Amino acid sequence: MFTTVEETNTRTTAAHAAYEQARDIDPGTRAAWLRGIAAALEANADELVALGQEETHLDEGRLSFELKRSVFQLRLFAEEVVRGEHLDATIDHADPTWGMGPRPDIRRVSVPLGVVGVFGASNFPFAFSVMGGDSASALAAGCAVVHKIHEGHLQLALRTGAIVEEALESVGAPQGLFSTIIGRAAAECLVDHPLVKAIGFTGSTAGGRALFDRAARRSTPIPFYGELGSINPVFVTEAAWKLRRDEILAGFASSFTMGMGQFCTKPGLLFVPGYSSALTGNGDDVSDILNREVAGKPRRPLLSPRLREGFDRAVETVRAAPGVDVLLAGDDSEAPHPTILKTTADHVRKHPGILEQEMFGPAAVVVEYHPGDDLVSLAGLMVGQLTGTVHAEPHEDVSDLLSTLRERCGRLLWNAWPTGVTVSYAQHHGGPYPATTATTTSVGTAAIARFMRAVAYDSFPPSQLPAPLRDDNPWRIRRRVDGAWDSPIPEGKVSE
Amino acid sequence: MFTTVEETNTRTTAAHAAYEQARDIDPGTRAAWLRGIAAALEANADELVALGQEETHLDEGRLSFELKRSVFQLRLFAEEVVRGEHLDATIDHADPTWGMGPRPDIRRVSVPLGVVGVFGASNFPFAFSVMGGDSASALAAGCAVVHKIHEGHLQLALRTGAIVEEALESVGAPQGLFSTIIGRAAAECLVDHPLVKAIGFTGSTAGGRALFDRAARRSTPIPFYGELGSINPVFVTEAAWKLRRDEILAGFASSFTMGMGQFCTKPGLLFVPGYSSALTGNGDDVSDILNREVAGKPRRPLLSPRLREGFDRAVETVRAAPGVDVLLAGDDSEAPHPTILKTTADHVRKHPGILEQEMFGPAAVVVEYHPGDDLVSLAGLMVGQLTGTVHAEPHEDVSDLLSTLRERCGRLLWNAWPTGVTVSYAQHHGGPYPATTATTTSVGTAAIARFMRAVAYDSFPPSQLPAPLRDDNPWRIRRRVDGAWDSPIPEGKVSE
Known part of the structure; x- marks a missing residue:
């Protein structure tokens, strides 16, 4: 052969x-x-x-x-x-x-x-x-x-x-x-x-x-x-979270599970304001919403047994990092249930390796930051990425966050999701190393x-x-x- | 310091x-x-x-x-x-x-x-x-x-x-x-x-x-x-040689001695039809013409003693290669007389290393080919170059030679000399490795x-x-x- x-x-x-x-x-x-x-x-x-x-x-x-x-x-x-x-x-x-x-x-x-x-x-x-x-x-x-x-x-x-x-x-x-x-x-x-x-x-x-x-x-x-590789971080501002939390979580759930998460543009990190705080503003908590959204997604086996092994290993590596908990547990079935891990901005500042481990498959990490926390310095912890996404309100000045992401990403998205890459004249699917070598x-x-x-x-x-x-x-x-x-x-x- | x-x-x-x-x-x-x-x-x-x-x-x-x-x-x-x-x-x-x-x-x-x-x-x-x-x-x-x-x-x-x-x-x-x-x-x-x-x-x-x-x-x-590095070969067709031998030799002498040959675009190789043959068509022989042309050029010390050492070593390396003779001898003076070495197409086919040794300074090699010889295959012996030059007549079909040079060179010249690189919109000063790394x-x-x-x-x-x-x-x-x-x-x- x-x-x-x-x-x-x-x-x-x-x-x-x-x-x-x-x-x-x-x-x-x-x-x-x-x-x-x-x-x-x-x-x-x-x-x-x-x-x-x-x-x-x-x-x-x-x-x-x-x-x-x-x-x-x-x-x-x-x-x-x-x-x-x-x-x-x-x-x-x-x-x-x-x-x-x-x-x-x-x-x-x-x-x-x-x-x-x-x-x-x-x-x-x-x-x-x-x-x-x-x-x-x-x-x-x-x-x-x-x-x-x-x-x-x-x-x-x-x-x-x-x-x-x-x-x-x-x-x-x-x-x-x-x-x-x-x-x-x-x-x-x-x-x-x-x-x-x-x-x-x-x-x-x-x-x-x-x-x-x-x-x-x-x-x-x-x-x-x-x-x-790419982890494709998504940053949600406090204003956007306050106004559109459920919509953002639904979009995130769809995007990171699309194709069983086997996309190089899968959003693997979601930075959100501390969701146990008053910001959430309604009865359902985040894990309930994500659970409901994820439950409705079709599940299929991953591309190959070898890829599945790598996925399980990567998830285990992130889960074992200090300060990482399970928000939504995956499982061992052939067509695995998506995994969502959670941690805090304080933890990723101390252990930025969490932000560098791609989990190629249906898994992602939600990172809570404190209200008033500095998103720019968090974005500054990221290595090269194919994409970086901001969910914010049109009137917000997030220029520093965008500049910091621009240094690290090949494509920036605004209130959108990185999966799905159109083939057109203006498209750029690239980014600083290790996203690409060029x-x-x-x-x-x-x-x-x-x-x-x-x-x-x-x-x-x-x-x-x-x-x-x-x-x-x-x-x-x-x-x-x-x-x-x-x-x-x-x-x-x-x-x- | x-x-x-x-x-x-x-x-x-x-x-x-x-x-x-x-x-x-x-x-x-x-x-x-x-x-x-x-x-x-x-x-x-x-x-x-x-x-x-x-x-x-x-x-x-x-x-x-x-x-x-x-x-x-x-x-x-x-x-x-x-x-x-x-x-x-x-x-x-x-x-x-x-x-x-x-x-x-x-x-x-x-x-x-x-x-x-x-x-x-x-x-x-x-x-x-x-x-x-x-x-x-x-x-x-x-x-x-x-x-x-x-x-x-x-x-x-x-x-x-x-x-x-x-x-x-x-x-x-x-x-x-x-x-x-x-x-x-x-x-x-x-x-x-x-x-x-x-x-x-x-x-x-x-x-x-x-x-x-x-x-x-x-x-x-x-x-x-x-x-x-770059050697910048120049190929002269039989027709051009017949019509414009003296002008070509004068241009060559000016170009390879310009700035005491310390240009990355210095023409270091001149491929000409066998000049002892009837092609030359007049009384002066090639070495007389080159001698006369070179004699009139200003001579100055090279940029630095270290560069001079490297130049002397490179000239000696080429001179020592099988089938290489001296057409015009340099000297040991502080402002050295230009060196022209000569060899034949048959020799460079057997020892293509001759075509890869840059002599950074006032020296060049004249390579005689037989009338009817295949310039395309000679050009095919060259590694990546900043420039490649053809001296030919406008009606000649040298498309295969140009195609072969194009694979190896960043700039092609027609009846011109490679020294002197204008800064403009269309300029390209580059070429395949080892001319450049990009x-x-x-x-x-x-x-x-x-x-x-x-x-x-x-x-x-x-x-x-x-x-x-x-x-x-x-x-x-x-x-x-x-x-x-x-x-x-x-x-x-x-x-x-």
């Missing part, structure tokens, strides 16, 4: 050859390849979703939505390829009056990096797996992809890979542009391979850091775009640029310039020319 | 405090800070240039030009800050009809990383030193800078640092936003410091790689933007983005959004809104 090192070398070499054939293809053709993959996934949706159900314990509705999201992403990226935004085309005409001395004609465009190794995640068998965000953005960038299959959904991954390869062949893409490998030896070979120019990874902090280190140790180091995003159109690098063309005659840099702009892309932006893309260009 | 670890910690902490005060300042104020530094450098130009002459052996004209370039760069970056291009502001309004399901309001903006450590280079005491490209781009990004002084021009660096600090104080920037440190222990402390979020480095491959490894090994790894540029306005990361604001009410993301666009910057670009910047905005 495992791909041998020899076979991994063969696929990587084939990927590089395909990349060389494909790197300068026109945007319309590349977009057609992405759309070809999208159509093939869509055409095989029933089979793929059924395979996913067998291997992941995720339900049909969730898997269907995730597949739809992945298909949408491919089509959005196809549009972006045609728009040419990712090319960052910039033209400075020769200028004898340039302030530092005469300037030659110099033009810049972004080009693909080459072969990209992509590691699939277990928790999104479509959206962060074989043809998830990393693969889609690498192909959109013009790279070839060798995908390391996550064995948690092996059959689904193999079938998805086969469908992608067939689709690419049927639309005329070069053979080898996309392939898959299985197993640790193959994975290590991929990270070490001289023809591999970047890695995209979604997974655990430990596994991701080991591969990051490996990529950095190469004689020729390569960028490692790793999305690792300053980039793995979701949204901005993810494409990770797999490109810029090249400047200095003093080239028009006949020798690549298409996106020619004065006649044959690809009709938007470009910065002599510091200003040229006219926008003609209407209807991307609407085909 | 050396900064202690304790003092380095103090300056880094002060830099972080200054960064926190400065990070959200309006663009006009930040631009004024950059312009204040520019004006102060300009006002002290005579003193600084004189100090530079004493410490570097570089002549007044060169140093004056380099200072002018650094001042220009600060003003160009100030304009860019006001334009807001580096903010990459992107707005996706909430959209219930979005293809993958309803989209919340989500907006992205780039924010500064924090404190940046900058290592100065010896060979550009202004342009890549205290207030060179790395410092200017980090300050433009909104970061604070702790600059590690290059001891090759210690007095100049100290004086420049003092002028910069005074200038920043006089324009009201927070104290500590810029400071300098000296010595190896301080440098290592800087790279390891938890408050340091990125490193900018220009220097040797060995030194740069050691610091890159150090930055990657941190418990929280940080980006290391290192510009290391995919970014250290010259030009695009360098600013290295010291920023994106943050998304999800579901925020208008009153809580940062200025660049508000619908009323108070900073009047260009933004992408719902996938399209909003109207261009009002005329005259940046011309103040």
Whole structure:
């Protein structure tokens, strides 16, 4: 079953050859390849979703939505390829009056990096797996992809890979542009391979850091775009708590249990004012409300026995920390009841390690702070996160809290919940280490640029310039020319 | 003289405090800070240039030009800050009809990383030193800078640092936003410091790689933007050689001896058709021409005795390689005569190490290829470079050669010479490892983005959004809104 090192070398070499054939293809053709993959996934949706159900314990509705999201992403990226935004085309005409001395004609465009190794995640068998965000953005960038299959959904991954390869062949893409490998030896070979120019990874902090280190140790180091762990703290102000306590608790219960808590954006920490105080303002206490909200959520087994073991261990670690109590007990059943732990601001100040232990699954910690307590200093205890959320009233000045969270988080939310990451132009799914190993995003159109690098063309005659840099702009892309932006893309260009 | 670890910690902490005060300042104020530094450098130009002459052996004209370039760069970056291009502001309004399901309001903006450590280079005491490209781009990004002084021009660096600090104080920037440190222990402390979020480095491959490894090994790894070594090959086609041999040799002689060859863009390799053959087409032979051209160039001592030792050693290493002969002999004088070595394509194919040894100083290798030889495969022997140059005729199809060079180089030149790097919007001064440790540029306005990361604001009410993301666009910057670009910047905005 495992791909041998020899076979991994063969696929990587084939990927590089395909990349060389494909790197300068026109945007319309590349977009057609992405759309070809999208159509093939869509055409095989029933089979793929059924395979996913067998291997992941995720339900049909969730898997269907995730597949739809992945298909949408491919089509959005196809549009972006045609728009040419990712090319960052910039033209400075020769200028004898340039302030530092005469300037030659110099033009810049972004080009693909080459072969990209992509590691699939277990928790999104479509959206962060074989043809998830990393693969889609690498192909959109013009790279070839060798995908390391996550064995948690092996059959689904193999079938998805086969469908992608067939689709690419049927639309005329070069053979080898996309392939898959299985197993640790193959994975290590991929990270070490001289023809591999970047890695995209979604997974655990430990596994991701080991591969990051490996990529950095190469004689020729390569960028490692790793999305690792995140606890996603939520801060509730006293004013918001007073006005919307029940609504906030209901939202929290929905968000941290969604997908059985197996999201990297699961809100794992909820900071609330001391809830035994008069602030609560009504009869039900917090544990009653959470109990009621959580009781109604569907329960399913976690993705894999190994993941379940890790989850149980993580919950036990946090529960055993000084000053941590159980607010809502989980259980040992195959489809576990969610766990909510509780502690206080005083305790996390003394033991900030509580704030660093991700519990990947249906568990979270409620942290009580004293009325008047300093939320900014509490936020300052957090390490890098994918998201940070504030529940507050519109008139409140929480700018210091937001600034402190901004230093630590890739996405800030206001009176909302971090689960659910839309794929769009403005999305940023990233954050300081250990949330990720880079300053980039793995979701949204901005993810494409990770797999490109810029090249400047200095003093080239028009006949020798690549298409996106020619004065006649044959690809009709938007470009910065002599510091200003040229006219926008003609209407209807991307609407085909 | 050396900064202690304790003092380095103090300056880094002060830099972080200054960064926190400065990070959200309006663009006009930040631009004024950059312009204040520019004006102060300009006002002290005579003193600084004189100090530079004493410490570097570089002549007044060169140093004056380099200072002018650094001042220009600060003003160009100030304009860019006001334009807001580096903010990459992107707005996706909430959209219930979005293809993958309803989209919340989500907006992205780039924010500064924090404190940046900058290592100065010896060979550009202004342009890549205290207030060179790395410092200017980090300050433009909104970061604070702790600059590690290059001891090759210690007095100049100290004086420049003092002028910069005074200038920043006089324009009201927070104290500590810029400071300098000296010595190896301080440098290592800087790279390891938890408050340091990125490193900018220009220097040797060995030194740069050691610091890159150090930055990657941190418990929280940080980006290391290192510009290391480059040989900058030049490929001359048979047609160009036939028509323009003497002009090409003259250009080569000027370029590789410019600044006594102490440029990272020095053309260190010239691939030409076998020059003993009929191709040369006239009486003078190549060594006569080069001898004549080189004889007229000014000669000066190299930057430092240590650099000179390294240069002599590197030349000796290449000279000792199999099949390498001397075309033009250097000498032992304090201001050395340039060295030109020669070898053949057959030899570099057998011993490609010849193509990887940078000789930092006035030396280069001429590589003869056989008429009809495959330039593409020769180019394929090169490792990552800052530049790659082709001398060819406009009608020639050299697309395969350009593609092969593009894989390996950050800037391609056509019938031009790589020395001289203009600071502009389209410039890219970078390239695959070992030319640099990143995919970014250290010259030009695009360098600013290295010291920023994106943050998304999800579901925020208008009153809580940062200025660049508000619908009323108070900073009047260009933004992408719902996938399209909003109207261009009002005329005259940046011309103040």
